Amino acid sequence: MTTDTWIQPVILSGGSGTRLWPLSRTQRPKQMLTLGQDRNMIAATVARVSGPDFAPPIIVAGAAHEALVDAALDQESIGALILEPAARNTAPAIALAAHKVMMQAPETLLLVMPSDHLIKDTDAFHAAIHAAAPLAADEWLVTFGIQPSHAETGYGYIEAAEPLSERGRRVARFHEKPDAARAEAYVESGEFYWNAGIFLMRADAYLAALETHAEDIARDAATAWANRVTEGDVDRPDRNAFASCASQSIDYAVMEPAARKAVIPVDMGWSDIGGFAALHDVLPKDTHGNAVHGDAIIEDSSGTLLWAEDILVAAVGVDDLAIVATPDAVTVMPLSRAQDIKRVVDRLKADGRPETERHLETRR
Amino acid sequence: MTTDTWIQPVILSGGSGTRLWPLSRTQRPKQMLTLGQDRNMIAATVARVSGPDFAPPIIVAGAAHEALVDAALDQESIGALILEPAARNTAPAIALAAHKVMMQAPETLLLVMPSDHLIKDTDAFHAAIHAAAPLAADEWLVTFGIQPSHAETGYGYIEAAEPLSERGRRVARFHEKPDAARAEAYVESGEFYWNAGIFLMRADAYLAALETHAEDIARDAATAWANRVTEGDVDRPDRNAFASCASQSIDYAVMEPAARKAVIPVDMGWSDIGGFAALHDVLPKDTHGNAVHGDAIIEDSSGTLLWAEDILVAAVGVDDLAIVATPDAVTVMPLSRAQDIKRVVDRLKADGRPETERHLETRR
Numbered sequence: 153m154t155t156d157t158w159i160q161p162v163i164l165s166g167g168s169g170t171r172l173w174p175l176s177r178t179q180r181p182k183q184m185l186t187l188g189q190d191r192n193m194i195a196a197t198v199a200r201v202s203g204p205d206f207a208p209p210i211i212v213a214g215a216a217h218e219a220l221v222d223a224a225l226d227q228e229s230i231g232a233l234i235l236e237p238a239a240r241n242t243a244p245a246i247a248l249a250a251h252k253v254m255m256q257a258p259e260t261l262l263l264v265m266p267s268d269h270l271i272k273d274t275d276a277f278h279a280a281i282h283a284a285a286p287l288a289a290d291e292w293l294v295t296f297g298i299q300p301s302h303a304e305t306g307y308g309y310i311e312a313a314e315p316l317s318e319r320g321r322r323v324a325r326f327h328e329k330p331d332a333a334r335a336e337a338y339v340e341s342g343e344f345y346w347n348a349g350i351f352l353m354r355a356d357a358y359l360a361a362l363e364t365h366a367e368d369i370a371r372d373a374a375t376a377w378a379n380r381v382t383e384g385d386v387d388r389p390d391r392n393a394f395a396s397c398a399s400q401s402i403d404y405a406v407m408e409p410a411a412r413k414a415v416i417p418v419d420m421g422w423s424d425i426g427g428f429a430a431l432h433d434v435l436p437k438d439t440h441g442n443a444v445h446g447d448a449i450i451e452d453s454s455g456t457l458l459w460a461e462d463i464l465v466a467a468v469g470v471d472d473l474a475i476v477a478t479p480d481a482v483t484v485m486p487l488s489r490a491q492d493i494k495r496v497v498d499r500l501k502a503d504g505r506p507e508t509e510r511h512l513e514t515r516r
Numbered sequence: 517m518t519t520d521t522w523i524q525p526v527i528l529s530g531g532s533g534t535r536l537w538p539l540s541r542t543q544r545p546k547q548m549l550t551l552g553q554d555r556n557m558i559a560a561t562v563a564r565v566s567g568p569d570f571a572p573p574i575i576v577a578g579a580a581h582e583a584l585v586d587a588a589l590d591q592e593s594i595g596a597l598i599l600e601p602a603a604r605n606t607a608p609a610i611a612l613a614a615h616k617v618m619m620q621a622p623e624t625l626l627l628v629m630p631s632d633h634l635i636k637d638t639d640a641f642h643a644a645i646h647a648a649a650p651l652a653a654d655e656w657l658v659t660f661g662i663q664p665s666h667a668e669t670g671y672g673y674i675e676a677a678e679p680l681s682e683r684g685r686r687v688a689r690f691h692e693k694p695d696a697a698r699a700e701a702y703v704e705s706g707e708f709y710w711n712a713g714i715f716l717m718r719a720d721a722y723l724a725a726l727e728t729h730a731e732d733i734a735r736d737a738a739t740a741w742a743n744r745v746t747e748g749d750v751d752r753p754d755r756n757a758f759a760s761c762a763s764q765s766i767d768y769a770v771m772e773p774a775a776r777k778a779v780i781p782v783d784m785g786w787s788d789i790g791g792f793a794a795l796h797d798v799l800p801k802d803t804h805g806n807a808v809h810g811d812a813i814i815e816d817s818s819g820t821l822l823w824a825e826d827i828l829v830a831a832v833g834v835d836d837l838a839i840v841a842t843p844d845a846v847t848v849m850p851l852s853r854a855q856d857i858k859r860v861v862d863r864l865k866a867d868g869r870p871e872t873e874r875h876l877e878t879r880r
Contacts, residue, residue, distance in 0.1 A: 466846070482828070
């Protein structure tokens with residue numbers, strides 16, 4: 153790559169998931185947590201796309217998370233911050249970043265990625281970006297397909313068709329989260345990859361595809377951008393126009409209907425840390441398969457995730473559990489049922505429990 | 517009983533156990549906890565021996581627990597407080613109470629009992645006391661033997677010999693905590709009862725037996741009492757003399773060697789709540805056998821003790837666990853291994869962890 157094909161990272165920080173509750177909360181989303189790395193996830197994401205090939209990243213975050221983003225990131229490390237006045241999923245969010253780039257260089261390659269994923273092999277990621285760049289420059293909407301390690305039913309899949317370049321292949325189609333049998337078949341075929349929500353594409357190509365396939369979103373996002381308020385490096389798109397946008401993912405609004413779409417298969421130690429089982433997977437473990445974090449002691453146990461945040465936890469004689477403790481909330485469940493945390497959080501939210509929103513104040 | 521055979525309750529509050537850690541701590545012993553009753557255990561013990569047959573109780577407590585006892589008890593409900601300047605087990609503690617009573621009426625019957633046991637059937641307890649009183653008045657040292665419900669290895673056993681009265685039997689001997697096979701044999705025989713550490717005996721008879729079988733303890737306790745400082749209803753025995761006392765239980769120092777000892781078998785819903793399994797046993801349970809206390813939700817679980825103290829706990833899909841959470845410490849273990857908490861606490865104490873001593877300050 154030469155300097156005139158700089159990559160513009162666009163980091164999407166709109167999530168407010170609670171799949172790691174009580175670690176993650178509405179006002180303390182996963183991207184702000186430090187999970188098995190030496191910094192919080194959004195800072196690690198920024199660091200992963202620093203260097204001579206990359207422009208300083210554009211962060212697109214919910215306006216409600218402005219203070220959290222400020223606290224989580226070194227301001228020197230980012231190029232711009234776009235604050236969404238409402239949560240409208242990824243298609244409108246990416247449109248805002250594309251408009252910002254269009255003002256300078258419409259053919260700039262946008263590297264769009266979530267702020268809360270782990271990628272252990274940065275070199276493999278960079279190599280995949282390099283492989284994707286010529287296709288993206290040629291107006292392909294390029295996605296990165298994760299080599300599946302197992303028949304996961306929690307992800308969407310990308311089905312690859314004929315080769316377009318040494319590593320790139322045309323996307324036959326995107327598939328929703330499959331059932332177990334279908335997931336098995338996908339993985340067996342060798343033609344399917346996990347959809348990680350990471351994309352490389354020209355800003356103008358994205359906006360053109362959005363105009364073609366989701367005209368309303370394209371119009372509302374353009375209006376929200378045109379009527380923005382800018383202070384320094386912070387852009388605040390117009391609330392009313394943005395609120396009018398349909399809430400749609402880039403996958404649904406653009407990638408699925410798009411004709412010119414490609415995939416770069418990659419194996420880069422990726423995880424979305426989408427639950428306690430995934431967190432257990434990515435953490436270092438003792439010889440009995442226990443992943444232990446914080447002020448904790450564990451004895452005669454195996455295969456357990458024990459996470460103690462500002463609280464002392466002692467576990468004895470347990471197997472394959474998730475034990476996650478904070479000073480105002482604790483959860484205990486088998487790792488195999490970690491997705492059921494959603495049910496718990498939904499029930500707590502229905503009860504109006506503040507512990508789903510934020511940490512209650514405690515002191516030692 | 518007539519008024520001249522009033523029973524003088526003596527409630528021993530010397531314990532500082534941590535078998536229910538993190539609920540119980542050195543500075544917050546089990547007798548100060550509210551466990552499945554409507555008041556804390558020492559207050560429930562006091563209430564259990566109120567009424568026309570009983571004098572206001574004498575409390576014997578560690579001097580370090582003075583403030584805790586004050587906070588746990590309504591001062592109107594107790595007769596006197598004896599503060600031990602050092603922990604010297606039960607034989608010296610009871611001697612202090614006996615000396616206090618000797619000043620007024622040497623033949624007074626002392627009803628000695630721990631402050632941290634649960635007795636669900638108070639009527640059965642009172643009936644057993646009535647059955648014991650004539651024997652005790654006749655200078656028998658009377659113990660109450662709990663009808664065993666299973667072959668428990670965690671208690672000492674009392675072996676009964678020939679009848680002495682309608683309900684009373686001579687004690688053949690006391691047995692230490694047995695192994696499993698021996699416990700089975702004890703229970704099968706029908707002649708063995710659990711030693712609950714509850715006694716009825718004349719003050720003078722106890723001191724005479726102590727003089728006979730543990731002369732040094734008798735002397736040191738008498739000196740400590742003679743040199744006490746009394747303020748209102750509070751007696752503070754002399755520190756140096758009491759510290760010289762051997763630390764021995766009444767069982768070892770007096771009951772085992774004594775000749776004139778009797779047992780009243782009784783079935784009164786007794787529990788020492790000596791661990792989480794026992795706590796689970798005595799608490800009300802849902803249809804799946806879960807005992808849930810505090811701010812907790814539990815789903816798809818069975819046979820579990822879930823205790824949440826000033827903290828929110830969510831458990832899903834767990835079976836037969838103890839999950840016990842406070843704002844500064846949490847423990848998770850199978851109920852079948854609840855006795856292993858001792859190992860955990862010993863390790864924490866060795867590490868100098870303050871969480872074994874007291875609750876760290878937290879606020880919501």
